Amino acid sequence: MLRKIHSLPGLVAALFIAVVGVTGAILSVDPAAERMGASLPAGLNVARLAERVQTRYPGAEQIQRTPSGALIVYYQTGSGAGADQVDPASGNRIRPYTPSAFFRWVKQLHRSLFLDTTGRIATGVTAVLMLVLCVSGLMLLVHRVGGWRALARPLHGSRSQRWHAEVGRLAIAGLLISAITGTYMSGATFGFVSDGMQDEPDFPSTTSGGPPAPVGRLPALVATDVADLRELVFPEPGDAAAVYTLRTVQGDGYVDPSSGALLAFRAHSGTREAYELLYRLHTGEGLWWFGLILGVCALTSPWMAVTGATVWWQRRRAKPRLSGNSRARSAEILILVGSENNSTWGFARVLHDALREAGRRVCTAPMNQASFHDSPARMVFVLTATYGDGGAPSSADQFLARLAQRPPDPATRFAVLGFGDRQFPKFCQFAKDVDAAFRAHGCQPALELVPINRQSSQEFARWGVAAGDMLGSGLKLEYTPVHPQTFPLCLQERIDYGREESEPTVVLRFVAASVAAPGGLLNRLFKRDRLPHFEAGDLAGIIPPGSAMPRFYSLASGSGNGVLEICVRKQPGGMCSTYLHGLRVGDRVEAFIQPNPQFRPASGKSPVILIGAGTGIGPLAGFIRNNTGKYPMYLYWGGRDPESDFLYEPELKNYLADARLTQLHTAFSRVGNGVRVQTRLTEDAENMRRLIGGGGQVLVCGSSAMAHSVRMALDEILAPMNLSVQTLRTTGRYREDVF
Numbered sequence: 151m152l153r154k155i156h157s158l159p160g161l162v163a164a165l166f167i168a169v170v171g172v173t174g175a176i177l178s179v180d181p182a183a184e185r186m187g188a189s190l191p192a193g194l195n196v197a198r199l200a201e202r203v204q205t206r207y208p209g210a211e212q213i214q215r216t217p218s219g220a221l222i223v224y225y226q227t228g229s230g231a232g233a234d235q236v237d238p239a240s241g242n243r244i245r246p247y248t249p250s251a252f253f254r255w256v257k258q259l260h261r262s263l264f265l266d267t268t269g270r271i272a273t274g275v276t277a278v279l280m281l282v283l284c285v286s287g288l289m290l291l292v293h294r295v296g297g298w299r300a301l302a303r304p305l306h307g308s309r310s311q312r313w314h315a316e317v318g319r320l321a322i323a324g325l326l327i328s329a330i331t332g333t334y335m336s337g338a339t340f341g342f343v344s345d346g347m348q349d350e351p352d353f354p355s356t357t358s359g360g361p362p363a364p365v366g367r368l369p370a371l372v373a374t375d376v377a378d379l380r381e382l383v384f385p386e387p388g389d390a391a392a393v394y395t396l397r398t399v400q401g402d403g404y405v406d407p408s409s410g411a412l413l414a415f416r417a418h419s420g421t422r423e424a425y426e427l428l429y430r431l432h433t434g435e436g437l438w439w440f441g442l443i444l445g446v447c448a449l450t451s452p453w454m455a456v457t458g459a460t461v462w463w464q465r466r467r468a469k470p471r472l473s474g475n476s477r478a479r480s481a482e483i484l485i486l487v488g489s490e491n492n493s494t495w496g497f498a499r500v501l502h503d504a505l506r507e508a509g510r511r512v513c514t515a516p517m518n519q520a521s522f523h524d525s526p527a528r529m530v531f532v533l534t535a536t537y538g539d540g541g542a543p544s545s546a547d548q549f550l551a552r553l554a555q556r557p558p559d560p561a562t563r564f565a566v567l568g569f570g571d572r573q574f575p576k577f578c579q580f581a582k583d584v585d586a587a588f589r590a591h592g593c594q595p596a597l598e599l600v601p602i603n604r605q606s607s608q609e610f611a612r613w614g615v616a617a618g619d620m621l622g623s624g625l626k627l628e629y630t631p632v633h634p635q636t637f638p639l640c641l642q643e644r645i646d647y648g649r650e651e652s653e654p655t656v657v658l659r660f661v662a663a664s665v666a667a668p669g670g671l672l673n674r675l676f677k678r679d680r681l682p683h684f685e686a687g688d689l690a691g692i693i694p695p696g697s698a699m700p701r702f703y704s705l706a707s708g709s710g711n712g713v714l715e716i717c718v719r720k721q722p723g724g725m726c727s728t729y730l731h732g733l734r735v736g737d738r739v740e741a742f743i744q745p746n747p748q749f750r751p752a753s754g755k756s757p758v759i760l761i762g763a764g765t766g767i768g769p770l771a772g773f774i775r776n777n778t779g780k781y782p783m784y785l786y787w788g789g790r791d792p793e794s795d796f797l798y799e800p801e802l803k804n805y806l807a808d809a810r811l812t813q814l815h816t817a818f819s820r821v822g823n824g825v826r827v828q829t830r831l832t833e834d835a836e837n838m839r840r841l842i843g844g845g846g847q848v849l850v851c852g853s854s855a856m857a858h859s860v861r862m863a864l865d866e867i868l869a870p871m872n873l874s875v876q877t878l879r880t881t882g883r884y885r886e887d888v889f
């Protein structure tokens with residue numbers, strides 16, 4: 151619901167918001183520019199100022215002090231009316247006052263889109279929608295990161311999601327202030343709320359009637375500081391009833407030109423003062439620096455509109471349509487889906503279709519909408535993602551509370567499939583909570599909970615076999631994610647290791663296919679001759695011939711290195727690894743990039759500890775290769791045999807020599823007594839504590855068994871420091887890329 155409240159106004163008003171935002175940002179420069187040169191001598195009173203002005207401008211009609219502090223004199227001469235900005239110290243002219251035609255044009259566009267009342271209504275509605283967007287966006291962000299306290303934590307998600315949330319997080323306060331003040335000002339324009347301007351003082355019915363005294367001696371003007379002045383209007387010469395009109399920060403009134411007494415003064419009401427504050431906050435007038443900050447925030451609105459629309463589109467594309475979805479009342483099997491970004495729906499659809507093909511009546515629904523109390527279904531599958539800090543995705547956030555309200559249900563069998571990411575400290579936590587809640591509810595587990603890391607199609611297919619066995623109807627679950635367009639690559643070089651082993655490893659270096667192909671200029675002009683952008687640690691998705699399912703390999707290079715490099719171990723019976731091992735220099739493959747921004751060293755000079763085993767060295771070697779700033783980097787790597795298996799040996803030696811790598815610690819399991827990488831860490835515990843105590847971060851890449859052992863070893867090493875892997879993780883200082 152909250153997501154709909156956020157995306158609907160965003161899509162409807164994206165263009166208006168962008169126009170109002172950009173014009174607002176331009177207008178924020180005006181008060182700052184006007185402010186320049188508008189300094190005021192301390193203690194100057196209005197009487198003295200008016201006297202100076204009258205000496206220089208005998209035809210002065212009005213002195214106005216703009217909210218930015220500039221003093222403007224409006225006057226008449228024989229040749230007509232004029233206006234000058236004047237120096238308060240001398241009353242001399244600084245420059246003629248001609249408001250910029252450009253700013254007037256932008257202001258009109260900002261306020262009414264050049265459409266008078268219709269335009270004012272449109273901009274008013276835009277301000278309200280922006281307010282809705284800001285509040286709903288903030289709530290979504292809090293939900294996404296797992297609470298208010300985690301608002302500053304590193305963000306996760308697709309590139310557009312992160313850019314949207316990251317920029318939104320920085321600009322939200324400014325956008326919210328602009329939206330609130332803009333909404334109120336529009337409301338005041340149309341009389342929905344008061345601006346307090348109605349409280350004008352009554353014109354004095356009588357004056358002292360004496361001869362006019364020199365302006366410099368009028369007591370009411372002597373008592374008014376120029377810093378408080380808004381406007382002084384001189385009396386019409388020769389008019390006996392005329393008075394000075396004085397408007398100040400505190401209120402408005404009139405001044406008797408003969409006695410100098412203050413007549414019919416009326417102080418500003420609270421409403422007016424509040425409105426003026428809102429006005430100044432919105433326009434930056436009188437608060438030029440604040441206006442500039444709001445302007446910078448407003449400038450983000452087109453960016454937010456574009457990234458927001460992209461996120462909406464990606465989510466929409468990821469949500470599949472279900473065919474033959476039965477009603478809960480007539481279904482045999484329920485599939486309940488907990489999802490935030492809809493990718494879990496893709497898996498649910500595959501399960502839904504497979505069960506239907508097996509002749510079952512299936513109802514698939516979001517977990518929050520689950521009405522399984524009035525369903526005869528006795529089998530419930532739950533497929534759910536985890537969000538925030540181990541919390542529920544938005545389509546499932548009411549599920550546990552609803553389940554708790556229902557009577558125990560021992561007749562229902564359930565199986566929970568969790569979708570998550572091992573990078574997060576609370577991997578698949580919500581799925582675990584749902585599993586526990588079903589058990590507490592007396593339901594019978596038909597299968598143990600299975601957590602699926604990073605939407606792995608293989609793990610899903612394996613679970614499908616177990617689910618099919620359980621149902622007695624052989625399910626074939628082939629999930630093909632919607633992946634980006636592939637690009638062609640040509641193998642430029644291969645370096646083979648461990649040939650004599652049963653599982654040889656190869657480092658493959660590809661270039662863009664069109665670079666490798668002959669054909670010169672034309673070829674380069676009309677073909678994609680460059681690699682797309684990627685960084686070491688991102689993933690290359692490769693679809694082997696004869697399969698629709700991509701396999702992912704961590705990249706050992708960035709596109710800046712000019713090659714796409716992966717390190718592949720041949721898995722027994724592995725379709726894609728066998729295919730890649732069979733490639734010869736000059737062969738072509740199709741690949742796509744899946745960004746993996748969570749797995750990168752943070753920028754800065756703090757030490758980076760890289761830990762890996764086997765082909766996990768790939769992205770780690772890429773990080774070292776790109777450490778051209780020569781910041782401290784320590785590599786702990788485990789292999790089998792140094793003779794045949796020392797991946798990247800020559801490169802690592804070069805990196806040590808040129809200081810891109812500070813220390814290298816290797817552990818080989820098939821020589822002598824055999825040592826694993828976690829043992830090396832324990833042996834080097836003192837060094838580890840020193841590096842982590844000095845702000846170091848840890849990046850681990852390799853098998854999940856190795857990553858588990860490393861976590862155990864590090865927890866022991868860090869215990870004397872009152873630190874753990876978990877605490878490092880929550881602050882973004884422990885990252886894993888595990889396969």
Ligand SMILES: Cc1cc2nc3c(=O)[nH]c(=O)nc-3n(C[C@H](O)[C@H](O)[C@H](O)COP(=O)(O)O)c2cc1C
Pocket residue numbers: 294295305306307308488489490491492493494495535536537538539540541543569570571572574575576577578579604605
């Ligand atoms: C902001 C954010 C927070 C996440 N938090 C967790 C988490 O705490 N635990 C976890 O295992 N996975 C977490 N994930 C990973 C998602 O659960 C995982 O990518 C899932 O497949 C997304 O499914 P969906 O597209 O259906 O929402 C998070 C992802 C994002 C973008």
